[in-house]
Amino acid sequence: MNAASCRLSWVESANGHPDFPLQNLPLGIFSHGDDRRRGGVAIGDWVLDLQAVLAAGLFAGLAGQAAEAAAGESLNAYFALGADAHQALRTALMQLLDEASPQRSRLEPLLLPMSQCRMHLPARVGDYTDFYAGIHHALNVGRLFRPDNPLLPNYKYLPVAYHGRASTLCVSGTEVRRPCGQLPNGEGQAPLFGPSRRLDFELEAGVWIGPGNATGQPIALADAGRHIAGLCLLNDWSARDIQAWEYQPLGPFLSKSFTTSLSPWVVSPQALEPFRRPQPSRPEGDPPLLAYLDDPADQRTGALDIELEVLLHTERMRRDGLAAQRVALSNTLYMYWTLAQMVAHHTVNGCSLRPGDLFGTGTLSGPQVGQHGSLLEMTQGGKVPLVLGNGEQRLFLEHGDEVILRARCRAPGVVSIGFGECRGRVVDSLP
Template sequence: MTRSSHAPMLNETHDPTLRSWVDSANWPGHDFPIQNLPFASFRRRDRGEAWRGGVAIGDAIVDLAALHCGHPFDGLAAEALAAGAEPQLNALMALGPAHWRALRLALSRALREGSPLRALVEPCLVPQAEAEYGLPARIGDYTDFYTSIHHATNIGRLFRPDNPLLPNYQWVPIGYHGRSSSIGVSPQAFRRPRGQVKAPDAAAPVLAPSRRLDIELELGVFVGPGNALGEPIPIAEAESHVFGIVLLNDWSARDIQAWEYQPLGPFLAKNFATTISTWVVTLEALAPYRVPFERPAADPQPLPYLESADNRARGAFDIHLSIEWQTARMAEQGMPAHPVARTNYRYAYWTVAQMVAHHTVNGCNLQPGDLLGTGTLSGPKPEEAAAFIELTQGGKQPLTLPSGEQRTFLEDGDTVVLRGWCERPGTVRIGFGECRGTVRPAGK
């Protein structure tokens, strides 16, 4: 393997002094400065256009299909641009790190103040306010992991009070397969699910709308080049198979889950909707925010196939995450969504590279555009809980919102907004945009 297949390294595209000729990209605190350059699938609303790839810069989108027609780049960057112009990003994801790096560098140079390509690129900008978004990729398989030991312990305590953290947790990056068809892109509105629920003292279950509808704040990892069936991906090469990261809300019906999940795991409790954010932040954009992967010395250390020097030195990501809640009444009164929890991806017990290495160690094949959820990213403190069941202690401690309304689980009309961002000394802040979802009433 060449160096290029490993975790992305810092280069000129990360220079915090870079400024763009797109003014809004230079505004302090903007999610999409020139150091970010995340990808989405989009089209302008109400024009009957085909979907195409785009890159966010400030309040605008570089329309990759339009840009491709002007043939501004050469070599790998041109090949990557052609792939990025397609309706979904699977072909770009399949190309791999050398192509991604070339396209990012070419876009960074073209969007910088003083770029001679400005006259060619500027007509390819679309205001984000005029866009609608599709799923960034055709997601073949969606796997959800369980990488926060804090979440596993908190939720385990609620479902199995005497046995919260199972003996395999510190050895196995636990994961399971989720549902691809019901993954939607932000903003997603979905019906409250019905399902079998059974009160502890009832003799029989009933079919009813879920009354314990919850969220799970996660990140979603988009797979780049896949592997052949039977050919595991070694951990040292794992990150060369990862394109980028989105926010992910794994909506969960806790009452349905409690009754159905034994012995084969969650099913209808989670497959009615999963919402991801619009923009895929690339692994390369996240390079300045890498941090060491630390595990308490008293804990079992990972088996060799889950261990590498690179993973230890910089396997984790310092990504700040927040949850905001807005009721229908708050929305009517013009009150913004209210922050109810904050956490960070660096608390995860297993890294992205470990997820990829574990998923394939048995020969399972990943494909470009597959999505890996990190699992609920609760941190060590109570206010860092990333699901309402944890934040409200199983629904026993309601939250009070600025409207005076109390909440434990979601009511009809409620909206949840997830946000993510990175900021470290000596870097420019970059953001993930938002992941927004709204609960509609159950059907008849």
């Protein structure tokens, strides 16, 4: 490991922590003992209160400006500052929390136990766009409906996406109420109305937008990375039966808009830098990239190596004292499009992005059994049950099922970092 990777913190729980060592330092919005929301930093099992650090006078210059923006009730103002300010705050935090920091005695009282903190959404989201960049998910789902031609003609030319509903984004731990809607009722029959019987999860990464762009001024692919403020985990809950009836001709509506769960910590591009990888080569015969989506630097370093995990914890497992069971293990390397390509495409028509806007990557499945990011794929459209270790079977989610998403970044010679968890438990249908 190089010197930076080897650095330890005086916060003992950070050293060797699976998610939040000194090399991560994600930001989030929390409250502690009251409803006062403010910005904090995850370090080991603790949250460092940024408002308290500011009050102690421990930031200066650009780092101080960034800390002031990050310490408020949301991270929107911080996102708007851009990469230089974000790096300045990160550098200052690493110095303050390093094992050699002379400020330890002043900072220790400003740490709060993470277990006692309530997390909130990191930002006020004006717009939410969900992409479809996981090519294996697109192939798996396409084969269910179009076995001979699973991908539609546009898939390999542009990052497919739809506009989601920002008002029902929620933080990890929020209960997920089973939605009601119109359900298909057989060929030629009028639909039924009732609670979804085919409730599903979708394993995705969330992308927080930093500085925006003016309407009519596209973001060039080479500049797109500087408009990304960080990543999180995202569960795009989906009612497959409602979706099957409503999605033609305009795509998902009520089947997706009822809830989308987010992990609370924003992992910065700077923390993810050691885990950048070349974008996987396009298969032979795929069309060449159009010029606005083609940048050699993005192809060399635009992908991220993030291991993604889905666990399921049923009501019976909890009652019997059993741990949650892993049902999928995937990776962001299975994305057909890079994050920068998504930003460039989203704005190429002049559409403006704003700080705190959110992208979903789309479901990130791998090509093999055990790598599927949704029950729709695992059960082949509800035909083959998923058999759990305790003998339970699932075609789709049942009352009391809790879905847990996790993520880890690992590389030789580099301290591993994680994202924390994105949890959601299914409860009874709406009244």
